[in-house]
Amino acid sequence: MQIKLYELRKKAGLKQEDLAKMLGISQNSYGHKERGDTDFKLSEMFKIANFFNRKIGDIFSDSTSRKVK
Template structure:
């Protein structure tokens, strides 16, 4: 499941239908992607990140994978 996306969508008071329309896909198609039954396409991830003005990695990377600087 795309927990970061779900959280962000709800915080911004957007519905699944709103984002489905943004991506020009059906609401059911969007729902299946959000719950992890299907994967988002790369261009869809960029569209969503741009819409929310967020870093794509902050939305779609699993929380256990963070963008940290490695120690030398």
Template sequence: MKNRLEELRKQQGIRQEELASALEVSRQTIGSIENGRYNPSILLAYKIARYFGMTIEEVFIFEETKDEH
């Protein structure tokens, strides 16, 4: 699943550490989500979307053809 997290974070001039602290997750988790290595839980996805004042669909892009784990 692709996402716009890095783009949105940079637009607002927030560091990974700051975002991680606000969402109460580790900085590595934010990095992994941005790189597409890790797909967050629905709860974290919701928290991220709410942090940027958007819906989940606006932040995360679901690709049906790709094999998801």
């Protein structure tokens, strides 16, 4: 799970659907990516980092990621 991304999204009061629309992907695809089932594309990471005004490494790193099954 992308723990930091999940926390940022919740703190901003956003739904998965909101970020999915911003990325141009389905909510289902976004959910899989946030849970760690599939990886975000680098371009998606840049969009998310810019949206939250953060560095990619602050959101997507080994220390903030955990795959949950």
